[in-house]
Amino acid sequence: MTKNMDTIDLLPSAPVATACQPLTIGSLLNASLTGSTRRQIVYRDQPPISYRDLQERVGRLASLLRDRGIEPGDTVAMLDWDSDRYLACYFAVPMMGAVLQTVNIRLSPSQIRYTLQQSRARVLIVHHDFLPLVEAMRDELPDVRHYVLIMEGTPGDLPNWACGSYEDLLSSSCPDFPFDGSLDENSVATTFYTTGTTGLPKGVCFTHRQLVLHSLSVAAALGADGQIDYRDVYMPLTPMFHVHAWGMPYIATMLGLTQVYPGRYEPSLIVDLYKRHGVTFSHCVPTVLRMVMDAADSQGLALDNWKILIGGSALPPDMLEAAQAAGLRVAAGYGMSETGPVVSLMRTSALSDSGHTAARSGYPVPLVTVSVVDDTMQPVPRDDRSHGELVVRSPWLTPGYVGDANASEQLWRGGWLHTQDVATLHEDGSLQIRDRIKDVIKSGGEWVCSQTLEGLICADVDVAQVAVVGIPHPQWQERPVALIVPQKGATPDLARIMRTLDVAVERGEISRYARLDRIEIVDELPLTSVGKIDKKAIRASLLERDSTNGVSNAGR
């Protein structure tokens, strides 16, 4: 028997209960309401509000929702661009014990409808930009009782099926809401549906406790790397619907930073807000970084004193160089929707020690345990070459997929969350994500990383784009095939590319099972809806053609 606080000799129970303050979303506001009287929260060109104003709006929003019948456990769905309205939702909805669904606007209309049906959202808060979308599916959302419309600018009349405009309803609602101080920290606070490459979107969910712990740990890791500071001015450039913008608005609020919300992303406005408010900390995917750099470039503006955390996909080395040349201080991290999302963060201090870490995904943040394992869940050797599936444990990973017990069990098999990413854990403790498991080529009992081969092939001057996929093989299970898009006007020398790979085999950089079966030159590669190379489509078309042509892969 361990000694618990409530069993220790002669301690009275009332103090014990009070000392066990629950980890609730509301507690993230505590220190800022005292210590950040001089910080502001800005939305586009609107007058800034204070943290006390935010607290008041959180109270009003909770009253508004309660007055429309929202009770603890109900779902409230939000469809808005990045705004202080969204930030108020991040707090008000979970603080009243309800669940905030941050609606994924990148999904197709029918997928969005499915997610709202599955979550059984009772109230929808909708920016008028999304009116056509919502109007088309309204009849199929029987659980939605009220639509609150964000009527920004001059959007025309309020439709008769809406219960009112957000700002009107807010200002007529009571600023004092009796939030329950003893809310169970294991209550679900938020839910979000990820794009599945196949099938229906999958809903992940996170509790109050998980979001608080994620905020604390990521803040500690960013702080210890000099990436976040009390003096920072924060602006998200990852949409707030997407795993709560990587949890950063919670962190910025917990630290009481000045915050700037850019609404719908418009590159010139983003650069404008950066200038006007002296933004110093943001986070985004590489494509948004490129967009911002281009906008600044066209204005002839240097991006000094702006720290950018990159995630979502690996940062190409040439883009890192360009960003640094533009004045940005870039770091990278790794995570996924299922992991809350942050698992690891690059250390910019390590980056300056050795340039090669640019390609890495950083070091696990506090409380995270990672392991890189083979098919039998045995850890692979910790060196610069071995790789396997990255599996994770930490106190803030999603417990599973809402409404899909089988997928949840699969996600957590063996007591670890399976990322389905292939990684190397280097001797210095940094992680390198090499491939998605489904894109790895299993050949002769070895795993061949498609991304490693692509990197070697792409180094050829005549190659513009490349995709390496595995196709079934009777003897070797799978064999790698490369599809190449040539540089404009160039004719790649395929024998030269093959020799490059042979040299890499001789040097031990890749396994001999990684030798390509063949290379094909194509005009273009198929892309997914979010602009990534669609390897599934490539595999399918290769298979279909091979079976049509009767091509055999038996020879080696």
Place this chain on the structure above:
Amino acid sequence: MTKNMDTIDLLPSAPVATACQPLTIGSLLNASLTGSTRRQIVYRDQPPISYRDLQERVGRLASLLRDRGIEPGDTVAMLDWDSDRYLACYFAVPMMGAVLQTVNIRLSPSQIRYTLQQSRARVLIVHHDFLPLVEAMRDELPDVRHYVLIMEGTPGDLPNWACGSYEDLLSSSCPDFPFDGSLDENSVATTFYTTGTTGLPKGVCFTHRQLVLHSLSVAAALGADGQIDYRDVYMPLTPMFHVHAWGMPYIATMLGLTQVYPGRYEPSLIVDLYKRHGVTFSHCVPTVLRMVMDAADSQGLALDNWKILIGGSALPPDMLEAAQAAGLRVAAGYGMSETGPVVSLMRTSALSDSGHTAARSGYPVPLVTVSVVDDTMQPVPRDDRSHGELVVRSPWLTPGYVGDANASEQLWRGGWLHTQDVATLHEDGSLQIRDRIKDVIKSGGEWVCSQTLEGLICADVDVAQVAVVGIPHPQWQERPVALIVPQKGATPDLARIMRTLDVAVERGEISRYARLDRIEIVDELPLTSVGKIDKKAIRASLLERDSTNGVSNAGR
């Protein structure tokens, strides 16, 4: 009904359980074991060990203790100087579900005996420097079954009542210990007895969850102020027995920093270790800072690139200046044993904005709520003058005093932890500690801070030392009286001092109830055992003399 993870539709229970990783001391090691392969832990002039070595020693120590009968819930007491041995205890004892008592060696022998009796320690790990102390009380510690002796240097023979030397026993114990991964995070991890100014020492205790949350929050706050960094080399200068050296060894380990342990504090060795290992982050009370600065001064050494966090008592402004002149970067914090200890931390960024914040105790760290209240628990106005008792809430405050239900209820009355410190909460959110409640003078329904009056009086060139205390008064409840020690050879002009106070009253800096009843010149002031001015003794002797002399305080 809120939605909990274990009730959300169709989520299987096994993943839910796995996703709810408990907040245990062991989890602080997770990320460092992966990411800090190049960091070291150093004890004095001994060869450094790695984090893997620390993990192995933690395993061996747990095996050693289990083999001596320690079970979950038992207490293990540690009597050592600051060392990697102590760090291993910080982890091994709580990780096996037992309670670590960090024995307060500043207490008197009879008080130490009392604390070991009350905690019912089963094993005592003792540095041979404390042998005489332990030998004298051994017969009165029936619960202690085993004594493990730290035989450092050439300490002579092992006494026959000891079960062995720490290093010998460690190396013969198994490095693999089956730590329970599902340990209850609300298990008590540590206990520590504070010096009471009156009566017996009081035991506070903290759970795994509390220590983890304290580590995360304080790390986030230090990081956001640039006070801690992954590249830091950490050395404690607050004894490890004292509220786990303010929790900093847990933070340093969680972040995977290089750590240097100085053993028994010897100023020249401390300066030596600073030089040799490039120490960049420490924490101490003002007197230790003075000692280190003097040692560096006598070696003609600048203390560049060394961040020092000050706590325990307010940092005198002249000392801050001297420290900055010596090259140190000094910050301050506030807390007490009961609060785990950190409540607030100064922001060095704010310090450079405005010098006056040097006298402040900083801003609350994340998850902390503070309030400054009057006798009826109503918050006092938030301005630069109002003051009241500082009360606190956060998830890491002690639930009470071990074995003293009444004192625990008092500590937590009204659902807030009462610090018994009088504070002002400034408009900018910073806290200023002004007095201990017992030293505040209650006059005419107002609270008069003795420290404010002392500051005004001390500004007089002829005053060397001053103490202001309240003595009972039939009409005004209490009235302030000042005792002054003159500068050598000087004769203070008491009328001038009275006029200074009158000016302060006219300016609204102090209340008119703060006017002194009288000033007395004395040769010296009585001191407590830890060198503070003993106001209790002053009040007692004034009262005794007044009653003997028949002095009446009726006139005003």
